[in-house]
Amino acid sequence: MNHLRALVEATGPSGSEEDVVQRVVKAARPYADSLDVDAFGNVIAVRRAEGDKARRCIISAHMDEVGFRVYKIGADGFLRLEKVGGFDDRILLAQRVWIRTESGERLLGVIGCKSAHLLADGDRSSVVPYASLYVDIGARSQQEVLDMGVAVGDPVGFVGSLSELGRGTGRYTAHALDDRAGCAVLLTLLERFHETPPPVTLVVVFSVQEEVGLRGVEALARHLQGDVALALDMTAADDTPEFGDSHLRLGAGPTVKVMDFSTQAHPAIRRGLLAAAHKQNLPVQREVLKGIGTDAGALQYLGQGVATGAVSVTNRYTHSPVEVLDSRDLEGAVSLLEGFLHDLPDLDLRFVALNDEA
Helix, strand or coil, X not given: CHHHHHHHCCCCECCCCHHHXXXXXXXXXXXXXXXXXXXXXXXXXXXXXXXXXXCEEEEEEXXXXXXXXXXXXXXXXXXXEEEECCCCHHHCCCCEEEEECCCXXXXXXXXXXXXXXXXXXXXXXXXXXXXXXXXXXXXXXXXXXXXXXXXXXXXXXXXXXXXECCCCCCXXXXXXXXXXXXXXXXXXXXXXXXXXXXXXXXXXXXXXXXXXXXXXXXXXXXXXXXXEEEEEEEEECCCCCCCCCCCCCXXXXXXXXXXCCCCECCHHHHHHXXXXXXXXXXXXXXXECCCCCCCHHHHCCCXXXXXXXXXXXXXXXXXXXXXXXXXXXXXXXXXXXXXXXXXXXXXXXXXXCCCCCC
């Protein structure tokens, strides 16, 4: 959990992932044969197989988080926000946020709300739209805000650190688990192949701007070469009291993607992941969730098209400051991917085995 703890402490809404990039590069460099940061900000770490003709597997997890940018600095010293990524306006009131200035300093602010003593009847049953929200950083005037170094366009993210729920539960909460948890898994996977080369050449991508349309990986897909591509992301658990029968549960293992709105997983990849799980007696869940998308949606267009799938880790309260995951699902994702990579040299990647006599 050390990687995850360090990563969630950084503020990095889409397009402003610099602090996360620095932490990822520092953590990945000792375990990569080559490492590059492209013009978009994507980090590409390569761990080569021994043989030159080995297959290449690309696995991507995104570094960015949902957040905001400063849209306007009022004469009264309050900041107005523009959304970056999608989330529910209901969760925003009374949240603590970081404003990251051009100098890299982080300033604490709070999203203001009416005091309980001043609420009208209509206030109690309505949702304040984000365009009406404001951030209080303690300034008395616009000039005080400017003197602090805040400017229009500065990134704004939720405040939070990784903390265990209860005691000994193995379940942790933080903002930006989506998808810093995936990045932590990939860093751990690189570490697993530190002493011994992987059975295939492993191209690990820590991508940017996933939350605003898979933009980082879409740029990479135009020139990356690979035989297999996987996304590693979070997915929405529905095992809380608001729902009936759950489809995806915390602690029930990582998920093997079947479909979402961005990807129909390649049948060979599904078979390979499920076989790797079976071989290890590793519990996994099958994910069918139309309301989500991952980097796999862009990776599938590599070259003339490549066998693509995804592994997900279930996450409660997604796109909020209090996302929750189970550490056993993270450990399961590492084991699943490692097993899949060991099986990949001999995996039949054809979409369907054709009968030559037909």
